[in-house]
Amino acid sequence: MSSPNATPIKIQVWTDFVCPFCLLGESIIEKAIAGMNVELEWMPFELRPYPTPTLKPEDDYLPRVWKASVYPMAERLGVHIKLPTVSPQPYTRKAFLGLQYAKQQGKGNEYTTAVMKAFFQQNQNIGEDEVLKSILEKLGINPAGLDEFVNSPQANAQHDADLQYAKQVGIQAVPSLAVGAQFFSGVPSVQALRDAIQHAK
Template sequence: MKVEIWSDVACPFCYIGKKRFEKGLANFEHNKEIEIEWKSFQLDPTLPEEGAMKLPDYMARQKGLSQTEVKAMFQHVIQMADSEGIEMKMEQINAANTLTMHRLIQLAKTKGLGEIAEEEFFKAYFSGKDFTNIAILLEICETIGLNNAEAKEVIESEKFSDHVSKDIYDARTIGVRGVPHFVFNDKYTVSGAQSSETFLGALEKSYKEWKQNNNA
């Protein structure tokens, strides 16, 4: 049974939601029968690729908040992440376009490495690594297990841009307005970083229906 997950590497709730989903999946009796596909989504595709500002300044400008309000918002997110075993260095993050990372994740998917790619790019982004630097991107790709030459070719071209665009188009087609967005068996949806129990319930309900249909 397939579970599709629309996500942006720059979304803290996507990373938190990933960990909570994984907890629910670990407690699901039939987890070996679940196929997970990560889908690209961009919260702000207008951001420049060079990362001209840090995330606190970007958030203050984007949402019309003071730096004090941004820090309070970040602290709430950091506490949520910490409860899931994630360290988030929000003030060190570059506010830059995530398209290249998404294209590399799409490359990884063709090698059966989509899951590890998603995790490693989340980890890199929220640890404040400079993902606008080609050398840093290639280091992450090496950790994932991607071929250096293939990864470099993707970074220096527009390869897999159409895959990213299609994922975003598909998201809009089904009414996705924010991420993370989970679709179970092409039918049931869970939006946001819900509890592991919510994800477990969605897995059980959709799996039961999927099993009945496949045994019919």
Template sequence: MKIEVWSDFVCPFCYIGKRRLEQALASFPHRENVEIIFRSFELDPNAKKETPLSIHEIIAQKYGISVDEAKRVNTDISKQAEAIGLTFHFETMKPTNTFDAHRLAQYAKEKGKLDEVVERLFYAYFTESKRISDRDVLLVIAESVGLDRQETEAMLDGGRYAEHVREDEAIAAQLGVRGVPFFVLNQKYAISGAQPVEVFRQALEKVWTEEQQSSSLQSLTEEGGTCTDGNCAID
């Protein structure tokens, strides 16, 4: 089974959705046969790497609400994160552009380190309050999962993997993805948003069952004109 996940590293529900999917997989008996592929999606491609605004102020401006209302919304999100073992520090978050973070993830995918880098990027932003567009931050993350620092630095400086990010975003556009997280199971079923663990669990069971049923061939003819064990039947 293949699960493709479109997400952005500054999206709180993407991190929550990721963890809920993982919790569903933890109790799924066939989890070893599930491949998860994280795909790139930028919530704001035009976001600046640095801004004087807090995340509360950015949310307030974006949705036309007061800063106090934005703080209440973010407090509620923090509680949802805490319920599944995540810690969000909205007061010290550093809103930023995520394009280079996505390029790093694409590079990590080629090196077999995608899952580790994705988790570290989320953790760096939401829990450690790191600016994940900062070159040194990205290099530390790369090194922490075993990627070569110099090779990673050359990759970031050279602009490589930009086309991979754009390709993922183009596929998302073709699928009509307007928000993240967005999960696609076996290129057939979609789950939008950070759904409850039980929703993910039911989806896993449904897709697995269907996958096993479809793997059995259904005969369109009656038996005849075949050879088995060195003998050929002649009708």
């Protein structure tokens, strides 16, 4: 374990709340960083920004991918996850503005986990204001400020800048992780992530 006074290793994780591998990746990240001096920051990457049509669980694609890849991986990791029935899947811009709001209160990581669990474990529509406000409230964040924040030009400009930053660093899939100078596209193993953190010192 590193000294608590040492500068923490910064880890950035690009995610989209509707990507099941991001919730599965979160469980790996939690194991990997246990006892390590790290600063974790979740970053936005919209797989299907408006007006790109979002996926529908009743179509062939999602059930096929879940059966072939998501459920087997979830079983290996011991993570409860279920294909949400919300159709079509929600756009995630508003949820990401909620993340920015939660970050300002120092609760960005908790919010990210809660939103993914709401979608993949509780089958909630994370595109709806009331769902996002309920998550904020449970984290001890005043949900009343969300409406104004979501409509704020500054918050939207920051979100657009974050999306542009993701393009600049070459993000093409989620989850993607940057640990110091090392980059992972997809979910690394716990050991690979721990090694990257050690080498980043």
